[in-house]
Amino acid sequence: MARHLYKIVGIGLVLYALISGLTTTLPVMGPMGQSNRNIFYHVPMWFAVVVLMAVSVLNSIRYLRMTDPDYEHKEGGYGLGITDIQAFESAKVGVLFNILGLITGMVWSRVTWSSHLPASRFDAWWIWDPIQICALVSLLIYLAYFLLRSTFQDEEQKAKISAVYNIFAFVSLIPLYFIVPKMLPGAHPTAANSDAGGGSFVMAGKLGGDFSIIFWPSILGFILIGYWLYEIRKRTEIAKLILSDEA
Amino acid sequence: MKPGKIIQLLVAALFTVFLAVSFSGNSSSYTTFPDARKSGNTVHIVGTWVNRETASYNPEEDVFSFSLQDTIGNISPVKYHDPKPNDFDKAEKIVVIGKYESPEVFTADKIIMKCPSKYGDKEVK
Amino acid sequence: MNIFLQTQTQDILLQSDKIYSVLTVILLIFAGFIVTMIMNERKLHKIEKIVQDKKTQKK
Numbered sequence: 134m135a136r137h138l139y140k141i142v143g144i145g146l147v148l149y150a151l152i153s154g155l156t157t158t159l160p161v162m163g164p165m166g167q168s169n170r171n172i173f174y175h176v177p178m179w180f181a182v183v184v185l186m187a188v189s190v191l192n193s194i195r196y197l198r199m200t201d202p203d204y205e206h207k208e209g210g211y212g213l214g215i216t217d218i219q220a221f222e223s224a225k226v227g228v229l230f231n232i233l234g235l236i237t238g239m240v241w242s243r244v245t246w247s248s249h250l251p252a253s254r255f256d257a258w259w260i261w262d263p264i265q266i267c268a269l270v271s272l273l274i275y276l277a278y279f280l281l282r283s284t285f286q287d288e289e290q291k292a293k294i295s296a297v298y299n300i301f302a303f304v305s306l307i308p309l310y311f312i313v314p315k316m317l318p319g320a321h322p323t324a325a326n327s328d329a330g331g332g333s334f335v336m337a338g339k340l341g342g343d344f345s346i347i348f349w350p351s352i353l354g355f356i357l358i359g360y361w362l363y364e365i366r367k368r369t370e371i372a373k374l375i376l377s378d379e380a
Numbered sequence: 381m382k383p384g385k386i387i388q389l390l391v392a393a394l395f396t397v398f399l400a401v402s403f404s405g406n407s408s409s410y411t412t413f414p415d416a417r418k419s420g421n422t423v424h425i426v427g428t429w430v431n432r433e434t435a436s437y438n439p440e441e442d443v444f445s446f447s448l449q450d451t452i453g454n455i456s457p458v459k460y461h462d463p464k465p466n467d468f469d470k471a472e473k474i475v476v477i478g479k480y481e482s483p484e485v486f487t488a489d490k491i492i493m494k495c496p497s498k499y500g501d502k503e504v505k
Numbered sequence: 506m507n508i509f510l511q512t513q514t515q516d517i518l519l520q521s522d523k524i525y526s527v528l529t530v531i532l533l534i535f536a537g538f539i540v541t542m543i544m545n546e547r548k549l550h551k552i553e554k555i556v557q558d559k560k561t562q563k564k
Binding site: 163164166246247248249270273276277280281317320322327340344348 | 385386388389392393395396399400410424426451462465466467468470471472475490491492493494495496497498499
């Protein structure tokens with residue numbers, strides 16, 4: 134039961150964020166209208182991306198440090214394979230949340246920044262705002278990671294080279310998510326020219342109590358659900374690895 | 381490595397570079413009215429709608445004219461070839477994308493409503 | 506007067522019951538997702554027993 138606890142907490146928190154986030158009375162902000170509720174879903178998705186990519190890169194680092202032959206004999210001799218699977222699968226779930234974050238962002242921008250434009254216009258959905266470009270680049274960096282993996286036939290070579298790449302991929306998230314979008318002017322609320330001064334994602338001072346009571350639990354909920362998804366994926370792949378081996 | 385995959389990787393790398401370039405081109409274009417007038421380029425200008433009572437829409441030409449004050453305080457007339465966008469009154473800041481086609485009036489090809497970044501409580505102003 | 510803040514009471518979304526149908530659809534999707542996850546858990550639980558046996562055999 135204890136190992137299922139985080140899953141139950143995750144389900145509960147996301148349920149709370151969905152029900153409470155859509156039905157509580159909240160202040161309406163300018164042209165955002167009711168769409169400001171999207172903050173409970175769009176932002177947590179990006180938190181989940183960062184956590185999952187961190188899990189991924191930690192496994193890649195662990196993989197590269199596994200030079201000691203003894204270590205290979207842990208986990209019944211599957212230590213290396215399992216670590217590589219964990220790096221790959223968490224990046225996959227991270228990419229899923231990255232895509233969800235982009236979609237929720239596009240819908241949100243369509244109804245706030247560009248509600249006066251017809252839906253048939255592409256620039257009603259996507260304005261090449263600095264943060265949009267950064268998010269898209271981060272997605273491409275991880276798609277390149279998958280592509281890189283698919284080019285190798287030798288498992289060990291694949292795992293080793295993609296682990297090195299994955300470290301660079303994760304390091305690139307720091308400027309892409311935390312520095313560049315905050316330093317440049319743009320339409321996004323985190324941009325340098327925002328009324329709150331930009332410079333941060335939603336910080337305590339910018340988020341009133343009505344919002345933060347749903348916002349923070351939602352972040353934890355999305356991270357836990359994302360981790361659960363990763364756990365299911367990784368366990369499936371580990372089982373496949375062991376069963377296919379000398380079967 | 382299989383040759384086909386290498387080509388795919390190259391395409392991905394090129395696309396990333398293209399994005400990076402479009403990025404630097406786009407982001408540098410946020411500016412102020414005097415700079416826009418001097419350069420004559422297509423730029424982004426963020427500002428607040430001022431002198432609201434003088435704003436008007438001319439249905440015959442389909443032109444909405446209003447005054448915008450940029451972040452350092454310059455006020456310039458702006459015309460937009462469309463009716464006044466809905467939510468225009470509610471947006472606290474507006475981004476106009478366009479250029480000075482004549483030295484007097486900034487022509488906005490596109491308008492974006494910049495949304496507030498403070499998720500305040502009801503009592504917050 | 507502040508144009509940025511209007512109270513929710515003027516809002517059509519919450520006054521109508523539309524939001525509840527939207528919420529119902531979203532909750533159904535979420536429930537479907539959770540059911541899939543739990544089914545996966547149960548399937549994995551069985552497979553992992555086989556895997557465990559194999560691992561101990563190998564040692």
